Amino acid sequence: MSHAQGEAPLIHMEGVEKWYGAFQALTNINLSVRRGEKIVLCGPSGSGKSTLIRCINHLEGYQKGRIVVDGTVLSNSMKAIDAVRSEVGMVFQSFNLFPHLTILQNCTLAPMRVRKADRATAEATARRYLDRVRILDQADKYPAQLSGGQQQRVAIARALCMEPKVMLFDEPTSALDPEMVKEVLDTMVGLAADGMTMICVTHEMGFARQVADRVIFMAKGEIIEEAAPETFFSAPQHQRTREFLGQILQGH
Amino acid sequence: MGPTLDFSVVFDAMPLLLWGCLGTLGLAVAGIALALVIGVLGVVTRGSAMAPVRIATIAFIEIIRNTPFLVQIFFLFFALPGLGLKLNPTVTAIIALGVNGGAYAIEIIRGGVQSIPRGQTEAGLALGLHPAQVFRLIILKPALRAIYPALTGQFIMLTLTSSICSSVAAYELTSVAQRIESDTFRSFEVYFTITGLYLAMSWLLMSGFALISRRNFSYPTR
Numbered sequence: 262m263s264h265a266q267g268e269a270p271l272i273h274m275e276g277v278e279k280w281y282g283a284f285q286a287l288t289n290i291n292l293s294v295r296r297g298e299k300i301v302l303c304g305p306s307g308s309g310k311s312t313l314i315r316c317i318n319h320l321e322g323y324q325k326g327r328i329v330v331d332g333t334v335l336s337n338s339m340k341a342i343d344a345v346r347s348e349v350g351m352v353f354q355s356f357n358l359f360p361h362l363t364i365l366q367n368c369t370l371a372p373m374r375v376r377k378a379d380r381a382t383a384e385a386t387a388r389r390y391l392d393r394v395r396i397l398d399q400a401d402k403y404p405a406q407l408s409g410g411q412q413q414r415v416a417i418a419r420a421l422c423m424e425p426k427v428m429l430f431d432e433p434t435s436a437l438d439p440e441m442v443k444e445v446l447d448t449m450v451g452l453a454a455d456g457m458t459m460i461c462v463t464h465e466m467g468f469a470r471q472v473a474d475r476v477i478f479m480a481k482g483e484i485i486e487e488a489a490p491e492t493f494f495s496a497p498q499h500q501r502t503r504e505f506l507g508q509i510l511q512g513h
Numbered sequence: 514m515g516p517t518l519d520f521s522v523v524f525d526a527m528p529l530l531l532w533g534c535l536g537t538l539g540l541a542v543a544g545i546a547l548a549l550v551i552g553v554l555g556v557v558t559r560g561s562a563m564a565p566v567r568i569a570t571i572a573f574i575e576i577i578r579n580t581p582f583l584v585q586i587f588f589l590f591f592a593l594p595g596l597g598l599k600l601n602p603t604v605t606a607i608i609a610l611g612v613n614g615g616a617y618a619i620e621i622i623r624g625g626v627q628s629i630p631r632g633q634t635e636a637g638l639a640l641g642l643h644p645a646q647v648f649r650l651i652i653l654k655p656a657l658r659a660i661y662p663a664l665t666g667q668f669i670m671l672t673l674t675s676s677i678c679s680s681v682a683a684y685e686l687t688s689v690a691q692r693i694e695s696d697t698f699r700s701f702e703v704y705f706t707i708t709g710l711y712l713a714m715s716w717l718l719m720s721g722f723a724l725i726s727r728r729n730f731s732y733p734t735r
């Protein structure tokens with residue numbers, strides 16, 4: 262990566278391998294993500310996309326290789342895991358808002374408990390990000406009172422309240438009704454425009470074309486191909502990629 | 514000529530009976546508090562990564578749930594002094610009720626915790642919270658809500674079981690009633706009356722539980 266010279270990558274994965282028992286879920290993963298870079302990760306179901314990004318904040322451990330996040334070597338030590346998790350935000354397919362807390366409380370919980378922010382500061386930050394995802398008027402409601410699209414935007418705001426250096430998205434629009442996909446994608450496009458480093462597992466190829474610096478294709482736990490979106494979509498190198506793109510783009 | 518009923522003895526003894534009710538409610542509330550603490554801590558130790566802790570918890574649950582309450586309270590009251598630990602009847606009763614109720618509460622609350630989707634824990638961890646914080650701040654309340662009817666049913670059970678504490682002369686309604694009955698020989702009137710009093714106390718506790726539920730568990734779910 263010529264333009265990354267002199268600057269250490271924000272995320273660096275080197276020869277990462279992961280097994281679930283006897284099943285190898287990740288094989289020799291090598292991936293570097295620069296500050297501000299946007300990566301879209303795609304591939305067939307079961308190819309290890311979720312597993313890969315969940316290794317980055319140690320929701321899953323790995324058995325071989327090395328992961329470095331913002332200078333911290335991710336080991337099994339609680340200290341390293343804490344350091345990494347406080348820099349890495351994550352958005353899930355199923356939103357995972359806390360049902361017993363209001364939208365505002367969802368957003369202030371971690372800043373107050375992890376960052377030890379006082380309530381006033383945490384609430385001010387929360388309101389700022391809720392406003393940014395255009396949902397500030399719902400701050401005192403509970404998650405169940407919001408639509409799926411609104412819940413996912415809250416989940417994004419909640420992650421942003423920790424002021425992470427990188428955001429991981431695991432199929433953030435897959436659980437949404439079609440009419441709500443756009444509002445979430447728009448939020449993510451806005452985030453990308455503001456310079457956030459992002460790794461997105463998604464099959465929204467329009468989004469990939471619009472914001473990705475690189476598209477990475479995985480199959481059977483391996484990175485098969487990676488390229489800038491123009492190249493990736495117009496001239497995929499591998500047969501598996503072509504088959505996958507054929508299937509994905511058919512539905513569009 | 515059939516037996517005549519004379520409730521006047523009961524009316525005369527009503528202040529004593531009401532004090533007895535207070536004794537019962539005291540044992541019940543203290544026992545429930547202890548059972549709740551044991552129940553929540555037990556869920557943590559029951560799921561501990563350390564095998565001895567986990568096994569000790571399972572052993573505790575099995576022993577308590579498969580032996581009679583009367584034997585448990587006799588053990589505390591009559592057997593422990595042999596080991597140099599002498600407890601007064603009230604403290605014995607509270608510990609017996611709390612420990613017994615706690616063993617059942619562990620299994621009930623554990624069911625609630627297991628009903629919470631894994632994604633809740635993952636979201637908490639991803640935000641940087643520690644596992645203990647995730648349990649306390651994210652999992653516990655929805656878990657308690659999920660099993661609240663079963664748990665409060667168990668606590669009503671605990672309250673009624675407190676009558677067995679009369680066997681170690683703890684101060685509660687049944688022991689008061691026994692004393693009045695042996696003074697007056699009015700068995701029917703006395704036990705008929707405390708049946709009604711137990712029913713009233715159960716209702717009182719149930720309205721208390723309903724109030725706690727409205728205060729804490731009324732957040733909307735889909």
Ligand SMILES: Nc1ncnc2c1ncn2[C@@H]1O[C@H](COP(=O)(O)OP(=O)(O)OP(=O)(O)O)[C@@H](O)[C@H]1O
Nearest residue numbers: 281282284286304305306307308309310311312313
């Ligand atoms: N906890 C687990 N235990 C055992 N196997 C697992 C576990 N989690 C995932 N796997 C397996 O690892 C492989 C990769 O799973 P992963 O969820 O990362 O795939 P994915 O690419 O995200 O798929 P999808 O598009 O369906 O979300 C799959 O074969 C899956 O069955």
Ligand SMILES: [Mg+2]
Nearest residue numbers: 310311312431
């Ligand atoms: Mg996945």
